[in-house]
Amino acid sequence: MALGGTIRGKKTTLRLPVEPDLDAYNRWMADLRVRRAHNIWHEPAMPATWKERFREIAKETQAVLWSIEADGKLVGLAVGYVWGMGNGFDLSQLVIDPDDWRKGYGFDVALALHRYLFDYLDLRRSDLELRADNPAALRIADRLGYVEYARGHEAAYRDGAYVDQVRLLMEKETWYERWSSEREYAPLGPAATR
C-alpha cells in the first residue's frame, strides 16, 4: 500500500514515487513558500536521510506516498494515511512546486485522488487539516465538497505568529452528489458477465 500507483487527472498524474524524485522533495521542504502554506512532510536533510525516509514509507502499512507529474515533469507529492479500520483517509500533504502554482494542478490532482478514494477504495470519508490563511487550499477543499468540523486555535506557527488550523471532512455521499460522473473506469456493460 505504501507507495501509491497511478491515478490520472486531466492535467496531472499521481504516480509511483522513485528515488530520483527525492532531490525535488528536499527542495520543496526547504522552500519557505511551501513551509508557509503547509505542514511539511519532513525537514530538509541529506540525500542519505531522504533515502532512509523513502525506504521507511515504502514499508508502512497505512501511509501512502505519491509523486505528482504534469506534462512529464515532476511537480509535487501527496501523502495520506488510510485509517486503521480502512474506512477513511487523512490527506496530510498535497504539495505543488511553488514555481507551478496557479496552473490548476492543485484542484486537478485533488479531484483525481478523491475519485480514487471514493470510487475505487470505497472509503466512507476523507479528512483534511489546512491553515486558516491558505485561501487557495481552502477554495479547493470547498469546491470538492469538504465541510469544516473543527478549528484549532493558534495551532500553527509561521512568520512570527500563530495561525488557526481548520479541520474539514468530505463524505462519500457528497462525492457522489457532486462528482457522480467522475469514474475510475468506464462501465463494463452486460457483455462482461455473460
Add this chain to the structure above:
Amino acid sequence: MLGPTRVGRNGVSLIPPTLEHFKLRTGWRAAPEVGRFWGPRFGELTEERQERRFKDTAESSTEIEWTIAYEREPVGFTGIFGIDWVRRDGESGIVIGRHDLYGRGIASEAVRLRTAFAWNELRLHRVHNWIAHANRGSRRANEKSGYKQMGLQRRAFFRSGEWYDEWLGEAFPRTFPEQA
C-alpha cells in the same frame, strides 16, 4: 521521554513507566470494558511489541509518557504525543486500564498533573486531543483542566448499534483553572 514523578491528590501519581507497566497495556487493550472508547481490541498484543514500544517511547524527543499510579499500583497511562517544538503543541491521551476503578476521579487528577506539567515544565503553548463524545468521564476530566471543545466529528466510529461522535478539545496555559 519517560515523564518524571508527579505526586497528586487522593492517592494518584504520575510515575515514569517501566517495561513491566508497558506489558500491562496488552491486557488492558484486550478488555471489552476498556475498549468501548479505545481501539479495535486486536493488534500486535505481544510482550515483544511492548518491549519495542517502551524503547521507542524512552528514546523519543516528541512524546512524553507516564504510568498513572493509584495507591502505588499502576492503573493506566497518559502522555503527550507528537510534540511539535516549533508550534509548542502536542496531542494528549489517557487510558485507565483498571476498569474496576472507574468513577474515582483518577483520570481527572492525572489530567491535572499532566496539563500542569505541559505548561510549567515543558513550556508548551497548546495541547489538543480527541475523545469519544459519549465518554463523558474522560471529557469532563479534561474540561476540568481547561480543555474546551474546538469541534465535533460526527459519526466517527460505530459500536453496538450506534454511531459515536468524536469531541475535539484544546487547552492553553490561559485556560488552566487557577485553583487547580
